[in-house]
Amino acid sequence: MALQNAEDSAAETAPPPKTEEQPKKAPPAKQTEAPPPKKKSDLPKKGDNAPAADEPDEHTSTVRTNPRIERAHKRIWADLRDGIDLKSLARMDTEAAREEILSAVNEIGQFRSLDLTPAELAQIAKEAADDMLGFGPLEELLEMDGVADIMINGPKVIYIELNGKIQRANIEFRDDQHLLTIAQRVVGIIGRRVDESSPICDARLPDGSRVNVIIPPLAIDGASMTIRKFTKEKLTLDKLLDFGAMTPSCAEMLKVIGECRANILISGGTGSGKTTMLNCLTNYIRKDERVITCEDAAELQLQQPHVVRLETRPPNLEGVGEVTMRDLVRNCLRMRPDRIIVGEVRGPEAFDLLQAMNTGHDGSMGTVHANNPREAVTRMENMIAMGGLNLPQAAVREQIASAVNVIIQVQRLRDGSRKVTHVSEITGMEGEVITMQDLFKFQYEGDDEFGRIIGTQKSTGLRPIMYERAREFNLEEKVLKAMEEAYQ
Numbered sequence: 001m002a003l004q005n006a007e008d009s010a011a012e013t014a015p016p017p018k019t020e021e022q023p024k025k026a027p028p029a030k031q032t033e034a035p036p037p038k039k040k041s042d043l044p045k046k047g048d049n050a051p052a053a054d055e056p057d058e059h060t061s062t063v064r065t066n067p068r069i070e071r072a073h074k075r076i077w078a079d080l081r082d083g084i085d086l087k088s089l090a091r092m093d094t095e096a097a098r099e100e101i102l103s104a105v106n107e108i109g110q111f112r113s114l115d116l117t118p119a120e121l122a123q124i125a126k127e128a129a130d131d132m133l134g135f136g137p138l139e140e141l142l143e144m145d146g147v148a149d150i151m152i153n154g155p156k157v158i159y160i161e162l163n164g165k166i167q168r169a170n171i172e173f174r175d176d177q178h179l180l181t182i183a184q185r186v187v188g189i190i191g192r193r194v195d196e197s198s199p200i201c202d203a204r205l206p207d208g209s210r211v212n213v214i215i216p217p218l219a220i221d222g223a224s225m226t227i228r229k230f231t232k233e234k235l236t237l238d239k240l241l242d243f244g245a246m247t248p249s250c251a252e253m254l255k256v257i258g259e260c261r262a263n264i265l266i267s268g269g270t271g272s273g274k275t276t277m278l279n280c281l282t283n284y285i286r287k288d289e290r291v292i293t294c295e296d297a298a299e300l301q302l303q304q305p306h307v308v309r310l311e312t313r314p315p316n317l318e319g320v321g322e323v324t325m326r327d328l329v330r331n332c333l334r335m336r337p338d339r340i341i342v343g344e345v346r347g348p349e350a351f352d353l354l355q356a357m358n359t360g361h362d363g364s365m366g367t368v369h370a371n372n373p374r375e376a377v378t379r380m381e382n383m384i385a386m387g388g389l390n391l392p393q394a395a396v397r398e399q400i401a402s403a404v405n406v407i408i409q410v411q412r413l414r415d416g417s418r419k420v421t422h423v424s425e426i427t428g429m430e431g432e433v434i435t436m437q438d439l440f441k442f443q444y445e446g447d448d449e450f451g452r453i454i455g456t457q458k459s460t461g462l463r464p465i466m467y468e469r470a471r472e473f474n475l476e477e478k479v480l481k482a483m484e485e486a487y488q
Contacts, residue, residue, distance in 0.1 A: 097133055105125035106125070149226065179223045182225050187201045197317065198317075202297045226272075264281065405469075423441075
């Protein structure tokens, strides 16, 4: 367990005590009546490691400019390292451990007669607890609302995407080893590892946020970590409608597509909102359907009761034991699924997903990286070719045309907003060409005074091929209502 691992990790990562004489020795930490710091709901119930610190008097969780607070912080950290019992801390639950650290910091402050206010002492205690029990400087960013991505380019260079815009974050790690230790703690939560023999790793935080870590020698300037945060509030199509991602008619059509068990491919670039859209569409899966999800790092948040979540596994130190996405999708077919959802289609598993869609598993879904619906089809062809199946191109295209019903294109625009740009339907084949028609298409109308893009999804007015499918679910009136704006 994570907190149990802290005991072993602390011995490896905590620095040796300083040898120079000190005027006073701080007393052992005791519980005081100081109020505990704010509870951290996003932290794992159990931490993994104590912080790595080769030079604790250089500890910097946030960028401080006040020399008085910086000196006090160094003094408290040195005494805390020598005075607190890490083994006892590892046996406590997270909240009790944080209270113990706050008590120790307050006692050290009084004993050393440090010129600090209670609020400043509480902040130092919070940073020390974050480092010992949580994810260090990242805790501040993980708590912030509006942060979609955290991009760490080394111990001193951290960027965030806040409300659609990328900006520099005002935090730092102490050094390369500090960042590497936090990265190892993150991936260790789900039993994965990142080291020189396995320098790339995908993982997830306890709240479902997706994490990618790559370390030297592959990352030249120090370990790099990218975190895709999930909002604590579950998003729905209605909320995306409020954000301006689509029009009411477009949202109504997407609801029908989700309800009538159409096979859906969600296409878009990195950070465009593919997984968010996929999560929203799963809200329209009936509760009596058995759904099986396959992901590299589990991040989908399905609300249905009958869900089985599967996750790939990297090879072990001996290079064996790997379980690929294709292995998972193949195994799904033996698990009696009603729907199969693939978090991201990026390789030969595309063929197995198409096979599933063509063999009675209607309503299956997946995401793919592409810039428009036509390119999404081409990407599927290329990924099938990666599997070395040696199928004729015409056969592959027939598989795609018969399996996929709808392609939803999402895009992150230059003003940082995310919008649905296409809702396209695959209509069949003409010769060796897959034919498609747009049901809704985003039309750019200009920019407002603040530089925000103005536009809307316009219905093309074409009769959907899926109209007959909607009739089977008594949803044909909703389809006509969604498309009628083209005639207004």
